[in-house]
Every structure is written in C-alpha cells, then in structure tokens.
Amino acid sequence: MTVSPLLAALVCLAAYGVAYHFYARFLANRVFALDPTRPTPAVRHRDDVDYVPANRYVLFGHQYASITGLSPMLGPAIAVIWGWLPAMLWVVLGAIFIGAVHDFGALVVSIRARGMSLGKVTENLVGRRGKTLFHLVIFFLIALAMGVFVHVIAVLFSPDFYPEAVLPSGVLIGVAVAMGVAVHRGGWGIRGLTLVGLAAALALAFLGIRYPVVGPSLAQWKWLLLAYAFAASVLPVWLLLQPRDYINSLLLYVGVGAMFVGFAATNPSFAAPAVDLSPAGAPPIVPFVFVVIACGAASGFHALVSSGTSAKQIATEGDARFVGYGAMVGESLLGLMAVLACTAGFVSRQAWLERYESWQAADGLGNNIAAFVRGTTHFLETLGIPEAIGGTFVAVIVVSFALTSLDSATRLLRYNVSEMGETLGVAALGNRYLASAVAIAAIWVFAFIQVDGEFAGLILWQLFGTTNQLLAGLALLAVTLYLLRRGKPLVYTAAPMGFMLASTLTVMGTNLVGFWTAGQWLLLATAAIVFTLAVWLVAEAALAVARFRRNPVLDGLEVVFRKE
Amino acid sequence: MDEGRGKRIGERLARARTLLGEFYAAPYRGAVARARRDEDDLFMLFVFAEMMGVPNPAAYYTLELQPLLLERFHEWHTRMGLEHSPLDHFRCC
Numbered sequence: 010m011t012v013s014p015l016l017a018a019l020v021c022l023a024a025y026g027v028a029y030h031f032y033a034r035f036l037a038n039r040v041f042a043l044d045p046t047r048p049t050p051a052v053r054h055r056d057d058v059d060y061v062p063a064n065r066y067v068l069f070g071h072q073y074a075s076i077t078g079l080s081p082m083l084g085p086a087i088a089v090i091w092g093w094l095p096a097m098l099w100v101v102l103g104a105i106f107i108g109a110v111h112d113f114g115a116l117v118v119s120i121r122a123r124g125m126s127l128g129k130v131t132e133n134l135v136g137r138r139g140k141t142l143f144h145l146v147i148f149f150l151i152a153l154a155m156g157v158f159v160h161v162i163a164v165l166f167s168p169d170f171y172p173e174a175v176l177p178s179g180v181l182i183g184v185a186v187a188m189g190v191a192v193h194r195g196g197w198g199i200r201g202l203t204l205v206g207l208a209a210a211l212a213l214a215f216l217g218i219r220y221p222v223v224g225p226s227l228a229q230w231k232w233l234l235l236a237y238a239f240a241a242s243v244l245p246v247w248l249l250l251q252p253r254d255y256i257n258s259l260l261l262y263v264g265v266g267a268m269f270v271g272f273a274a275t276n277p278s279f280a281a282p283a284v285d286l287s288p289a290g291a292p293p294i295v296p297f298v299f300v301v302i303a304c305g306a307a308s309g310f311h312a313l314v315s316s317g318t319s320a321k322q323i324a325t326e327g328d329a330r331f332v333g334y335g336a337m338v339g340e341s342l343l344g345l346m347a348v349l350a351c352t353a354g355f356v357s358r359q360a361w362l363e364r365y366e367s368w369q370a371a372d373g374l375g376n377n378i379a380a381f382v383r384g385t386t387h388f389l390e391t392l393g394i395p396e397a398i399g400g401t402f403v404a405v406i407v408v409s410f411a412l413t414s415l416d417s418a419t420r421l422l423r424y425n426v427s428e429m430g431e432t433l434g435v436a437a438l439g440n441r442y443l444a445s446a447v448a449i450a451a452i453w454v455f456a457f458i459q460v461d462g463e464f465a466g467l468i469l470w471q472l473f474g475t476t477n478q479l480l481a482g483l484a485l486l487a488v489t490l491y492l493l494r495r496g497k498p499l500v501y502t503a504a505p506m507g508f509m510l511a512s513t514l515t516v517m518g519t520n521l522v523g524f525w526t527a528g529q530w531l532l533l534a535t536a537a538i539v540f541t542l543a544v545w546l547v548a549e550a551a552l553a554v555a556r557f558r559r560n561p562v563l564d565g566l567e568v569v570f571r572k573e
Numbered sequence: 574m575d576e577g578r579g580k581r582i583g584e585r586l587a588r589a590r591t592l593l594g595e596f597y598a599a600p601y602r603g604a605v606a607r608a609r610r611d612e613d614d615l616f617m618l619f620v621f622a623e624m625m626g627v628p629n630p631a632a633y634y635t636l637e638l639q640p641l642l643l644e645r646f647h648e649w650h651t652r653m654g655l656e657h658s659p660l661d662h663f664r665c666c
Contacts, residue, residue, distance in 0.1 A: 057602075058602060058603050058606040058607070059602075059603040061599070061602065063595065063599050064592060064595060066592060067592055067595045067596050067599055068599070070596050071596065071599060071600045075600070192597070193605075198590075198594075199590070199593050199594045199597050200590050200593065203593060245605075245608055246601050246604045246605060246608070247601065247605050247608075250601065251597070251600070251601040251605075252597075254600065254601075255596070255597050258596075318600060318603075321603075322599065
C-alpha cells in the first residue's frame with residue numbers, strides 16, 4: 010500500500026488542530042490553571058520599555074519568528090534517512106506532547122514569576138547551582154549550533170551548491186541596515202519599507218542568478234561569517250538585528266505559505282521508503298532520531314524566547330496558549346514541510362537514493378540542506394516558478410534564517426559570557442567587545458573542528474541536539490517543580506522531561522564510547538562536558554524534589570511565587 | 574461600493590499598519606530603550622562631570638544645559654549607584 014504525502018500531511022494537520030483545541034486547552038485549564046482575569050506582568054509592571062501589553066497576533070508573530078530558524082529544516086533533512094514515517098511521527102507527536110508543552114509551560118511559569126527569564130526562575134526553583142548549570146548548557150548550545158550554522162552557510166555559498174544566493178544574501182543585509190537607519194533616524198513609516206524590503210528580496214533572486222559569487226574558499230567564508238557575527242553582536246540592535254529580523258519574518262511567512270500551497274498543488278508521491286531501520290552506516294534510530302530532530306519537535310532553546318521577551322509582553326493569561334503552544338505548532342509545521350520536501354520532493358526513488366544512499370553520503374550537512382532546497386523548489390515549480398529562480402529564492406531564505414540565527418545567537422552568547430563573568434568575578438567580561446570576542450572564539454572552535462580531515466558536521470549536530478534537549482529537560486524540570494509547588498498534576502511535564510533526559514543520556518553514552526575508541530579528543534571533551542551536565546541535571550532534579558518533600562514551602566520560592 | 578464598506582476597509586488597513594509597526598518595534602523596544610538610556614547617562618556625565626570634580630574640557634559649553642537636565646538628575650544619580658546627590662552645593666534628595 011502506498012500512502013499519499015498529501016493525505017499524510019492532512020492527517021498531521023488534523024492532529025495539530027485536535028491537539029491545540031483539546032490538549033492545549035486541557036493544559037491551560039487543568040494543569041496551568043490559567044486565569045484571564047489575573048493581571049500579567051505586562052499589565053502590573055508596565056513600564057513601556059520591557060513590560061508592555063502586546064497584541065496577541067504581534068506576540069505570536071514574534072515568538073514564531075524567533076523560535077523558527079534553520080534547525081527545523083536541517084534536523085528533518087538528516088533524519089529522513091530512516092524513512093519518512095519516523096521523522097514525521099516524531100515531528101508531529103514530539104511537538105504536540107513535548108515541544109509545545111515545554112514552550113507553553115516555560116511561558117506560563119515566567120508569566121507567574123513576573124516575567125523573569127528562565128535562568129532566574131531556575132535559580133529560584135533549583136538553587137544557585139541550577140543557574141550555573143543553565144549558563145553552561147546555554148554556552149555549549151549556542152556555540153555548537155552556531156559552529157554548525159557557520160559551516161552550513163559557508164557550504165551553501167560554495168560553487169557546488171548555491172553561489173547565486175551570495176549576492177542576494179549580502180544585499181539583503183545592506184537593505185536591512187538602510188531600513189534600520191530610515192526607521193530609527195528618519196522616522197520613516199513601516200508600510201513603504203515593508204514593500205520595498207520584500208520587493209528587494211524577490212528581485213535580488215534574479216540578480217543572484219545573473220551574478221553568482223565564486224571566489225572565497227570554504228575557510229574564507231567561515232572567517233567572513235565570524236566577522237559578521239562579531240559586528241552584529243556589538244552594533245546597536247536597531248541598525249541591523251531589528252530590521253533584519255523583520256524582513257526575515259516576512260520572508261518566512263511568504264516562503265512557508267508558498268511551499269505548502271506548492272506541495273498541495275503538486276500532490277507528489279513519496280520517493281523515500283516509509284521506514285528504513287538500518288541505512289548504511291547510520292546509528293540506531295532510537296534514540297538518535299530524537300536528537301537529530303530537535304527544533305521542529307522539541308527544543309530547549311525556545312524556553313529562552315518564551316521566558317524572556319514574550320512573558321513580559323503578554324496582555325492576558327488567556328493568550329498564553331495561542332502564543333506558547335500555537336507558535337510551536339507553527340514551527341513544527343515547518344519541520345513537517347522539511348520532512349515532506351526531503352521525501353516527496355524528489356522525482357524518483359533513484360534520485361532520493363543518490364542523496365540518502367548512506368549516512369556518510371548524507372554526512373555533508375550541505376547535502377542535507379540542499380535536499381530541502383531541492384524538494385521545496387520542486388513544489389514551487391508547480392506554481393509556475395522556474396527551478397532556477399525558486400531554488401535561489403529558497404536558498405536565500407535558508408541562508409537568511411541561518412544568518413539571523415547567527416547574529417542574534419552571537420549576541421545571546423555574548424550576554425551569557427558577560428553573566429558568567431559576573432558570577433566568576435571577572436568584571437572585564439562585561440565589556441561588549443571582549444565578551445563578543447570570547448563568544449566568537451567559542452563558535453570558531455566548532456566551525457573549524459575536523460574529524461579525519463572532514464568537517465565534523467553531523468557529530469556536532471548530534472551534540473547540539475543533545476544539548477538542546479538537555480536544556481528542554483532543564484526547563485521542564487523548572488515547570489514541573491512549579492506545578493509540584495502548586496499541587497497540580499505533574500505527569501504532563503514530568504514524563505516529557507524523563508523522555509528527554511533518557512534519550513540525551515543514551516545518545517551521549519553511545520557517542521562517548523565512539524569518540525574514545527576513535528581517539529577524537531576535542532569531541533570527547535565536549536561530549537564529556539555535556540554528559541556531565543546531563544547527569545548533574547538529573548541529580549538536581551532529584552535533590553529539588555527531595556528538598557520539597559522535606560519542606561513543602563521553600564523560602565526562595567515564597568518570595569517569587571507569592572499567592573495573588 | 575457603499576460608503577460604510579469603504580470605511581471598514583480603511584479601518585482594517587489602518588489596523589494592519591498599526592500591527593505591522595508593532596511587529597517591527599515590539600521585540601526590540603526594551604533593547605533600544607536601554608541603549609538610549611545608556612547614551613543619556615553618558616550625556617549627563619558630560620554635563621555634570623565638572624561639578625563632581627572630574628575634569629571635563631566641554632564643561633564651559635555644557636553649563637547652560639544643566640538647568641534643562643535637573644529634572645532627570647535624581648533618576649540618573651540613583652541609577653549610577655549614588656543614593657544621594659554627590660554634590661555638596663547641589664541638594665537633590
């Protein structure tokens with residue numbers, strides 16, 4: 010029996026709908042006990058700077074755009090080597106029962122804690138060690154992911170892949186800067202600029218095909234990208250980050266919309282098998298699929314967005330389901346599109362096998378992301394967009410996702426470095442240039458790391474996935490402890506936490522043995538640190554629960570979570 | 574098209590524009606405001622540096638700005654970690 014991808018996609022969409030309507034509502038009412046009449050931090054602590062009640066659609070748009078990056082495309086693009094079914098199941102079910110619950114929970118706890126960031130909440134719930142743990146996890150998470158992103162962008166820019174995406178990507182940065190200056194200094198309206206920005210982005214695709222940029226080597230591209238990340242980290246946000254994020258979000262909406270319409274119009278069939286449990290050279294599907302696809306199914310990174318900015322701007326608790334759970338469903342949709350593009354976007358089984366012949370063939374991350382670009386381009390062709398234009402357009406979108414993640418994440422890493430400096434008593438790290446330099450150095454390590462003369466892309470990706478799931482476990486721990494204190498049901502957050510920790514520990518254990526046998530010392534050290542952090546987290550969880558059992562009212566908590 | 578409908582469409586467009594503007598501004602409002610505040614703090618230092626014994630070549634030129642900034646003086650010195658006015662002849666609180 011053959012399953013039509015369109016049918017499978019419809020089933021998935023229905024599952025999202027049911028989950029949002031019933032499960033998320035159940036969580037909102039029974040578990041988190043949301044009360045739309047309770048004043049949120051945005052209302053109670055309104056200062057029109059950080060705390061501002063925002064429109065729910067604006068907030069959703071921001072949350073969605075911030076959590077969606079390159080990862081929900083890249084993860085599924087790798088994982089479909091095990092067939093389309095496992096990837097699709099994990100993307101959909103993972104998002105429904107773990108990822109979205111995690112984002113939603115982090116948002117709610119942060120709202121109840123005066124909009125504090127997750128790090129602060131953890132400090133209050135788990136203790137000082139919890140905060141240190143949190144900082145370390147974030148440090149590795151960002152450094153690893155950005156090392157991979159730098160590599161992926163450099164590969165995409167290389168002559169073998171999409172040199173025609175270079176010019177549009179570069180000019181888009183220029184357009185963003187011009188836009189930032191126009192709005193900030195010139196007081197220009199947003200409407201005209203939006204049209205100009207979008208038109209420029211589309212027109213640039215043509216220009217890029219005309220003038221592909223070939224020249225810099227892979228290593229040179231990496232250096233250029235690191236320089237860009239450094240600049241983005243120290244420049245004022247209104248000049249680069251703000252307009253770039255804005256244009257990028259619009260591109261995201263246009264792009265994802267067009268991909269789904271194109272997919273429905275194409276009505277393709279699967280070129281990939283439903284399940285292949287032993288593709289050549291691949292690690293065992295369980296638990297590896299759970300860390301290879303992080304974003305799109307569940308991602309700890311989202312807790313940073315939920316708990317930092319969104320929680321301070323939510324106007325009523327009633328909006329939390331839409332913003333927290335809803336945005337994650339939105340991101341999962343992109344993950345689903347990635348699964349579909351990489352399995353049904355190929356013309357034949359033969360074409361698919363050429364890309365996914367073995368784990369090693371899929372090893373080049375550039376190859377994986379190219380599979381995504383190629384698949385979606387195929388869908389767009391049905392809409393009458395020529396392959397060359399569509400391919401460049403998608404490649405530009407992919408690159409600008411990676412670049413916006415790179416610039417904002419480097420800044421986050423810089424803040425992280427400064428905060429760790431504060432904890433350690435190194436005041437110099439408060440300097441933004443020095444902190445940025447440390448951040449870039451950490452990214453540099455992972456952007457250039459090699460195994461047997463090849464870039465260690467896929468291994469780093471697993472390490473990133475593991476760290477990300479570890480952070481998700483940490484956030485879920487904070488949420489569960491909060492619920493424990495409130496006397497609410499725990500299983501809906503505790504079970505996902507257990508699942509995340511179990512898969513993380515298994516993957517790390519397997520990797521440790523592998524690195525040891527192969528003598529990969531740098532990777533071994535990184536993996537050992539991540540493994541230690543995971544064990545540390547399990548210990549903290551046990552200690553926190555034991556502490557609570559002994560003394561149900563903890564001092565630190567009382568201050569934070571005052572009864573209304 | 575009757576007038577009521579045209580008006581409704583006009584209202585919707587205006588609302589869409591407001592939302593778009595919010596979508597641009599909201600995520601970075603805090604960061605921009607903080608950066609602006611840091612700049613203002615530096616400016617205050619320029620204006621009041623001489624009074625606190627910090628040699629400032631621009632003092633002569635910034636003197637006439639002092640009365641304009643007095644209202645913000647309290648907020649500034651508390652943010653700089655000084656509970657009371659650091660100036661003997663210049664009681665603030």
